[in-house]
Amino acid sequence: MPAAKTSPYLADLERDGFVVVRSIVSKEKLEALREASLKVEKLARSGGWPHIRTVGKQFPPWEFNPEKGIWGVQHLMNPSLPGSDLYADLYFSEEVLSIVRELLQCDDENLVMELFNMLVRPDGDFELRWHRDDIPASATAEEEMDRLGRPAFHAQYNFALWEDESLVLVPGSHKRARTETERNADPLEKVLPGQLIVKLEAGDIAFYNNNILHRGVYDSTKDRMTLHGSVGHSGGSKLRATNVLQHGIGAWVDKIDFSALKDGERQRGEAMRARLVKMGSESGPVGYSLQG
Numbered sequence: 001m002p003a004a005k006t007s008p009y010l011a012d013l014e015r016d017g018f019v020v021v022r023s024i025v026s027k028e029k030l031e032a033l034r035e036a037s038l039k040v041e042k043l044a045r046s047g048g049w050p051h052i053r054t055v056g057k058q059f060p061p062w063e064f065n066p067e068k069g070i071w072g073v074q075h076l077m078n079p080s081l082p083g084s085d086l087y088a089d090l091y092f093s094e095e096v097l098s099i100v101r102e103l104l105q106c107d108d109e110n111l112v113m114e115l116f117n118m119l120v121r122p123d124g125d126f127e128l129r130w131h132r133d134d135i136p137a138s139a140t141a142e143e144e145m146d147r148l149g150r151p152a153f154h155a156q157y158n159f160a161l162w163e164d165e166s167l168v169l170v171p172g173s174h175k176r177a178r179t180e181t182e183r184n185a186d187p188l189e190k191v192l193p194g195q196l197i198v199k200l201e202a203g204d205i206a207f208y209n210n211n212i213l214h215r216g217v218y219d220s221t222k223d224r225m226t227l228h229g230s231v232g233h234s235g236g237s238k239l240r241a242t243n244v245l246q247h248g249i250g251a252w253v254d255k256i257d258f259s260a261l262k263d264g265e266r267q268r269g270e271a272m273r274a275r276l277v278k279m280g281s282e283s284g285p286v287g288y289s290l291q292g
Protein backbone atom coordinates (compact mmCIF):
# COMPACT_ATOMS: atom_id res chain seq x y z
CA MET A 1 0.00 0.00 0.00
CA PRO A 2 1.36 3.48 -0.78
CA ALA A 3 1.95 5.70 2.25
CA ALA A 4 -1.07 7.79 3.26
CA LYS A 5 -1.40 11.04 1.32
CA THR A 6 -1.76 13.14 4.46
CA SER A 7 1.53 13.41 6.28
CA PRO A 8 2.48 16.18 8.68
CA TYR A 9 6.16 15.49 7.91
CA LEU A 10 5.55 15.98 4.22
CA ALA A 11 3.54 19.15 4.86
CA ASP A 12 6.51 20.58 6.82
CA LEU A 13 9.01 19.50 4.16
CA GLU A 14 6.96 21.03 1.36
CA ARG A 15 6.36 24.28 3.21
CA ASP A 16 9.79 24.82 4.80
CA GLY A 17 12.12 22.61 2.73
CA PHE A 18 13.08 20.62 5.83
CA VAL A 19 11.52 18.66 8.68
CA VAL A 20 12.94 17.37 11.96
CA VAL A 21 11.77 14.06 13.43
CA ARG A 22 12.85 13.52 17.02
CA SER A 23 14.49 10.44 18.48
CA ILE A 24 13.87 7.82 15.78
CA VAL A 25 15.85 4.83 17.11
CA SER A 26 16.12 2.87 20.35
CA LYS A 27 18.74 3.80 22.97
CA GLU A 28 20.56 0.55 22.24
CA LYS A 29 20.76 1.21 18.51
CA LEU A 30 21.97 4.76 19.10
CA GLU A 31 24.63 3.50 21.50
CA ALA A 32 25.88 0.86 19.03
CA LEU A 33 26.10 3.46 16.26
CA ARG A 34 27.97 5.88 18.52
CA GLU A 35 30.48 3.24 19.49
CA ALA A 36 31.13 2.23 15.88
CA SER A 37 31.33 5.86 14.76
CA LEU A 38 33.93 6.84 17.36
CA LYS A 39 36.17 4.12 15.91
CA VAL A 40 35.46 5.19 12.34
CA GLU A 41 36.22 8.82 13.15
CA LYS A 42 39.53 7.85 14.77
CA LEU A 43 40.48 5.71 11.78
CA ALA A 44 39.62 8.48 9.32
CA ARG A 45 41.41 11.24 11.25
CA SER A 46 44.56 9.15 11.39
CA GLY A 47 44.59 8.69 7.60
CA GLY A 48 43.51 5.04 7.82
CA TRP A 49 40.46 5.41 5.57
CA PRO A 50 40.96 6.68 2.02
CA HIS A 51 37.49 8.14 1.56
CA ILE A 52 37.35 11.43 3.45
CA ARG A 53 36.20 15.02 3.01
CA THR A 54 39.11 17.27 3.80
CA VAL A 55 39.07 20.79 5.17
CA GLY A 56 39.12 23.39 2.40
CA LYS A 57 37.29 21.25 -0.18
CA GLN A 58 33.53 21.60 -0.24
CA PHE A 59 32.38 19.35 -3.11
CA PRO A 60 33.42 16.09 -4.85
CA PRO A 61 35.74 14.85 -6.20
CA TRP A 62 37.16 14.32 -2.73
CA GLU A 63 40.93 14.21 -2.39
CA PHE A 64 42.98 12.14 0.02
CA ASN A 65 44.85 14.80 2.03
CA PRO A 66 44.35 13.71 5.66
CA GLU A 67 47.04 16.16 6.77
CA LYS A 68 44.62 19.00 5.97
CA GLY A 69 42.16 17.62 8.53
CA ILE A 70 38.81 16.04 7.80
CA TRP A 71 35.19 17.16 8.01
CA GLY A 72 33.56 14.00 6.71
CA VAL A 73 33.95 10.26 6.22
CA GLN A 74 32.63 8.79 2.99
CA HIS A 75 31.07 5.43 2.16
CA LEU A 76 29.82 4.15 5.51
CA MET A 77 28.37 1.04 3.86
CA ASN A 78 31.59 0.08 2.10
CA PRO A 79 32.25 -3.40 3.56
CA SER A 80 35.96 -2.56 4.05
CA LEU A 81 34.96 -0.07 6.76
CA PRO A 82 34.65 -1.56 10.28
CA GLY A 83 31.00 -1.18 11.37
CA SER A 84 29.65 -1.00 7.82
CA ASP A 85 27.08 -3.71 8.68
CA LEU A 86 25.60 -1.47 11.42
CA TYR A 87 25.38 1.46 9.03
CA ALA A 88 23.66 -0.70 6.41
CA ASP A 89 21.26 -1.86 9.13
CA LEU A 90 20.30 1.76 9.88
CA TYR A 91 20.24 2.92 6.26
CA PHE A 92 17.78 0.22 5.18
CA SER A 93 15.82 0.23 8.47
CA GLU A 94 12.11 0.79 8.87
CA GLU A 95 12.89 3.64 11.31
CA VAL A 96 14.42 5.66 8.46
CA LEU A 97 12.60 4.28 5.41
CA SER A 98 9.08 4.60 6.86
CA ILE A 99 9.68 8.36 7.01
CA VAL A 100 11.26 8.35 3.54
CA ARG A 101 8.21 6.57 2.06
CA GLU A 102 5.99 9.17 3.66
CA LEU A 103 8.06 12.06 2.31
CA LEU A 104 8.35 10.60 -1.18
CA GLN A 105 4.75 9.27 -1.11
CA CYS A 106 5.83 5.92 -2.44
CA ASP A 107 6.26 2.22 -1.72
CA ASP A 108 9.40 0.21 -1.02
CA GLU A 109 9.39 -0.75 -4.73
CA ASN A 110 10.27 2.83 -5.68
CA LEU A 111 13.19 3.33 -3.28
CA VAL A 112 16.74 3.58 -4.62
CA MET A 113 19.89 3.25 -2.55
CA GLU A 114 21.97 6.43 -2.66
CA LEU A 115 24.60 7.87 -0.30
CA PHE A 116 25.55 7.33 3.32
CA ASN A 117 28.39 9.33 4.83
CA MET A 118 29.32 10.85 8.17
CA LEU A 119 30.01 14.52 8.92
CA VAL A 120 32.42 15.23 11.74
CA ARG A 121 34.05 18.14 13.56
CA PRO A 122 36.71 19.67 11.30
CA ASP A 123 40.25 19.73 12.67
CA GLY A 124 40.44 23.44 11.90
CA ASP A 125 37.91 26.19 11.33
CA PHE A 126 35.86 25.55 8.21
CA GLU A 127 32.53 26.57 6.82
CA LEU A 128 30.72 25.77 3.60
CA ARG A 129 29.52 28.53 1.35
CA TRP A 130 25.82 29.05 0.69
CA HIS A 131 24.71 26.60 -1.98
CA ARG A 132 22.07 24.35 -3.44
CA ASP A 133 23.49 20.85 -3.92
CA ASP A 134 22.42 20.41 -7.52
CA ILE A 135 22.11 23.95 -8.91
CA PRO A 136 25.24 26.06 -9.46
CA ALA A 137 25.45 29.58 -8.02
CA SER A 138 25.79 30.89 -11.58
CA ALA A 139 22.23 29.73 -12.46
CA THR A 140 19.77 32.40 -13.61
CA ALA A 141 16.47 32.76 -11.76
CA GLU A 142 14.78 30.91 -14.63
CA GLU A 143 17.27 28.04 -14.41
CA GLU A 144 16.79 27.85 -10.66
CA MET A 145 13.01 27.71 -11.04
CA ASP A 146 13.23 25.13 -13.80
CA ARG A 147 15.08 22.73 -11.48
CA LEU A 148 13.15 23.64 -8.32
CA GLY A 149 9.84 23.19 -10.11
CA ARG A 150 10.53 19.50 -10.67
CA PRO A 151 9.95 16.86 -7.98
CA ALA A 152 12.94 16.41 -5.66
CA PHE A 153 13.02 12.62 -6.22
CA HIS A 154 15.12 12.11 -3.12
CA ALA A 155 15.04 12.36 0.64
CA GLN A 156 18.27 13.68 2.13
CA TYR A 157 18.92 13.63 5.84
CA ASN A 158 21.21 14.39 8.75
CA PHE A 159 20.89 11.87 11.59
CA ALA A 160 22.68 13.20 14.67
CA LEU A 161 24.57 10.77 16.92
CA TRP A 162 25.38 13.67 19.23
CA GLU A 163 23.93 17.17 19.48
CA ASP A 164 24.43 19.07 16.22
CA GLU A 165 23.87 22.71 15.21
CA SER A 166 25.97 22.86 12.04
CA LEU A 167 23.37 23.00 9.28
CA VAL A 168 22.06 26.47 8.46
CA LEU A 169 19.33 27.00 5.88
CA VAL A 170 16.81 29.49 4.58
CA PRO A 171 13.35 27.96 5.09
CA GLY A 172 11.18 28.16 1.96
CA SER A 173 14.12 28.80 -0.40
CA HIS A 174 13.62 25.35 -2.01
CA LYS A 175 10.58 26.76 -3.85
CA ARG A 176 11.86 30.03 -5.18
CA ALA A 177 14.76 31.64 -6.98
CA ARG A 178 17.25 33.52 -4.82
CA THR A 179 16.33 37.03 -3.77
CA GLU A 180 18.64 39.86 -4.87
CA THR A 181 20.10 39.91 -1.33
CA GLU A 182 20.86 36.16 -1.46
CA ARG A 183 22.26 36.35 -4.97
CA ASN A 184 24.58 39.24 -4.11
CA ALA A 185 25.57 38.01 -0.66
CA ASP A 186 29.10 36.93 0.16
CA PRO A 187 29.27 33.12 -0.28
CA LEU A 188 30.22 32.92 3.42
CA GLU A 189 27.71 35.60 4.53
CA LYS A 190 27.26 35.05 8.28
CA VAL A 191 23.54 35.77 8.35
CA LEU A 192 21.02 35.74 5.50
CA PRO A 193 17.50 37.12 6.14
CA GLY A 194 15.23 34.42 7.57
CA GLN A 195 18.00 31.84 8.01
CA LEU A 196 17.58 29.10 10.60
CA ILE A 197 20.04 26.87 12.44
CA VAL A 198 18.78 23.28 12.47
CA LYS A 199 19.16 22.09 16.07
CA LEU A 200 19.35 18.33 16.54
CA GLU A 201 19.68 16.29 19.70
CA ALA A 202 21.23 12.81 19.64
CA GLY A 203 18.91 10.45 17.77
CA ASP A 204 17.05 13.21 15.88
CA ILE A 205 16.89 13.23 12.10
CA ALA A 206 16.42 16.24 9.82
CA PHE A 207 15.25 15.65 6.26
CA TYR A 208 15.83 18.49 3.84
CA ASN A 209 15.46 19.25 0.17
CA ASN A 210 19.08 19.38 -0.95
CA ASN A 211 18.31 22.26 -3.27
CA ILE A 212 17.26 24.48 -0.36
CA LEU A 213 19.73 27.35 0.09
CA HIS A 214 21.99 26.07 2.86
CA ARG A 215 25.49 25.85 4.26
CA GLY A 216 27.49 24.11 6.99
CA VAL A 217 29.09 26.18 9.75
CA TYR A 218 31.51 24.13 11.80
CA ASP A 219 32.97 24.74 15.21
CA SER A 220 36.29 22.92 15.45
CA THR A 221 36.02 22.87 19.25
CA LYS A 222 32.68 21.04 19.29
CA ASP A 223 32.40 17.33 18.53
CA ARG A 224 30.05 16.41 15.73
CA MET A 225 29.10 12.99 14.45
CA THR A 226 26.13 13.12 12.12
CA LEU A 227 25.16 10.50 9.57
CA HIS A 228 24.45 12.19 6.26
CA GLY A 229 22.36 10.09 3.90
CA SER A 230 20.06 10.22 0.93
CA VAL A 231 17.50 7.84 -0.52
CA GLY A 232 16.22 8.18 -4.06
CA HIS A 233 12.95 7.60 -5.87
CA SER A 234 13.12 5.48 -9.03
CA GLY A 235 11.26 8.19 -10.97
CA GLY A 236 14.25 10.52 -10.70
CA SER A 237 17.10 8.38 -11.90
CA LYS A 238 18.32 10.76 -14.62
CA LEU A 239 18.19 13.77 -12.30
CA ARG A 240 19.84 11.91 -9.44
CA ALA A 241 22.55 10.06 -11.37
CA THR A 242 25.20 12.79 -11.18
CA ASN A 243 24.31 13.71 -7.62
CA VAL A 244 24.84 10.16 -6.44
CA LEU A 245 27.42 8.63 -8.75
CA GLN A 246 29.84 11.58 -8.52
CA HIS A 247 30.70 10.24 -5.05
CA GLY A 248 32.19 7.08 -6.59
CA ILE A 249 30.22 4.35 -4.85
CA GLY A 250 30.19 2.00 -7.84
CA ALA A 251 33.48 0.35 -6.86
CA TRP A 252 32.05 -1.43 -3.79
CA VAL A 253 28.28 -1.32 -4.01
CA ASP A 254 27.99 -4.98 -5.05
CA LYS A 255 29.81 -6.03 -1.85
CA ILE A 256 27.58 -4.45 0.83
CA ASP A 257 27.19 -6.59 3.95
CA PHE A 258 23.47 -7.13 4.51
CA SER A 259 24.05 -9.70 7.28
CA ALA A 260 22.84 -7.45 10.14
CA LEU A 261 19.49 -6.86 8.44
CA LYS A 262 16.32 -8.71 9.34
CA ASP A 263 14.51 -10.82 6.74
CA GLY A 264 12.36 -8.50 4.69
CA GLU A 265 14.67 -5.55 5.30
CA ARG A 266 17.47 -7.52 3.64
CA GLN A 267 15.39 -8.18 0.51
CA ARG A 268 14.34 -4.55 0.46
CA GLY A 269 17.99 -3.45 0.76
CA GLU A 270 19.10 -5.74 -2.02
CA ALA A 271 16.34 -4.45 -4.28
CA MET A 272 17.27 -0.83 -3.51
CA ARG A 273 20.87 -1.57 -4.39
CA ALA A 274 19.81 -3.29 -7.62
CA ARG A 275 17.92 -0.10 -8.62
CA LEU A 276 21.05 1.96 -7.98
CA VAL A 277 23.17 -0.39 -10.10
CA LYS A 278 20.57 -0.17 -12.88
CA MET A 279 20.65 3.64 -12.67
CA GLY A 280 24.46 3.54 -12.94
CA SER A 281 24.42 1.24 -15.97
CA GLU A 282 21.84 3.41 -17.76
CA SER A 283 23.29 6.84 -17.00
CA GLY A 284 26.72 6.43 -18.63
CA PRO A 285 29.61 8.60 -17.38
CA VAL A 286 28.56 11.42 -15.03
CA GLY A 287 30.37 14.64 -14.14
CA TYR A 288 30.12 16.68 -10.95
CA SER A 289 27.19 18.83 -9.75
CA LEU A 290 29.23 21.73 -8.37
CA GLN A 291 32.84 22.94 -8.44
CA GLY A 292 34.98 23.75 -5.43
Ligand SMILES: O=C(O)CCC(=O)C(=O)O
Binds near residue numbers: 133158167
Ligand atom coordinates in the same frame (compact mmCIF):
# COMPACT_ATOMS: atom_id res chain seq x y z
O1 LIG B 1 27.18 19.92 7.31
C1 LIG B 1 26.04 19.85 6.87
O2 LIG B 1 25.10 19.41 7.52
C2 LIG B 1 25.77 20.38 5.48
C3 LIG B 1 26.56 19.64 4.45
C4 LIG B 1 26.35 20.18 3.08
O3 LIG B 1 25.75 21.19 2.87
C5 LIG B 1 26.90 19.47 1.93
O4 LIG B 1 27.53 18.41 2.11
O5 LIG B 1 26.70 19.95 0.79
